[in-house]
Amino acid sequence: MQIKQAIFDESCHINPQALVQGQRPWAAILSCADARVAPEWIFGLGSGELFQVRVAGNSAFNDGIASLEYAVAVLETPLIVVVGHSGCGAVKAAMGKEPLTPLLEDLVQPIRESLRSGDDLTQAIQGNAQYAARQITQRSNLIAEAKDSGKVRIIPVYFDLNSGLISKL
Numbered sequence: 001m002q003i004k005q006a007i008f009d010e011s012c013h014i015n016p017q018a019l020v021q022g023q024r025p026w027a028a029i030l031s032c033a034d035a036r037v038a039p040e041w042i043f044g045l046g047s048g049e050l051f052q053v054r055v056a057g058n059s060a061f062n063d064g065i066a067s068l069e070y071a072v073a074v075l076e077t078p079l080i081v082v083v084g085h086s087g088c089g090a091v092k093a094a095m096g097k098e099p100l101t102p103l104l105e106d107l108v109q110p111i112r113e114s115l116r117s118g119d120d121l122t123q124a125i126q127g128n129a130q131y132a133a134r135q136i137t138q139r140s141n142l143i144a145e146a147k148d149s150g151k152v153r154i155i156p157v158y159f160d161l162n163s164g165l166i167s168k169l
């Protein structure tokens with residue numbers, strides 16, 4: 001309850017009327033579904049500022065890439081940030097041997113593709129965020145062209161829950 005109160009006190013400062021006109025997010029985020037990595041909270045932002053795609057393990061799935069295409073082409077969002085975070089359960093699951101449901105197997109497949117032999121969990125999480133960032137342009141001509149022409153930048157980052165620091169990868 002205390003956490004909820006703190007978040008609302010800090011982020012509910014935007015006049016709702018300002019949002020009715022439409023969205024003009026200055027960044028699009030591809031992040032994990034993890035409750036601890038809510039983008040507005042970690043970047044200290046409010047409603048209307050970030051276009052978000054969230055899925056456990058922050059992989060670049062077709063639906064997510066299509067959503068990012070909308071952000072780049074229609075909303076003219078100039079920045080895509082892929083956020084990997086410490087202690088990511090989806091990356092842990094991808095590295096582990098525990099049996100998963102068929103749907104979870106699908107979910108961890110791109111994470112497994114990103115793993116390099118000898119990776120520890122942190123290296124795997126960081127490598128996965130970099131892999132997801134590359135997948136966006138490899139699978140979307142629209143975003144690849146926007147990147148080449150300088151209309152959008154794509155930056156993978158690592159959010160460390162222990163220190164609260166976000167570092168570029």
Ligand SMILES: [Zn+2]
Pocket residue numbers: 032033034056057058085087088089090091
């Ligand atoms: Zn995660």
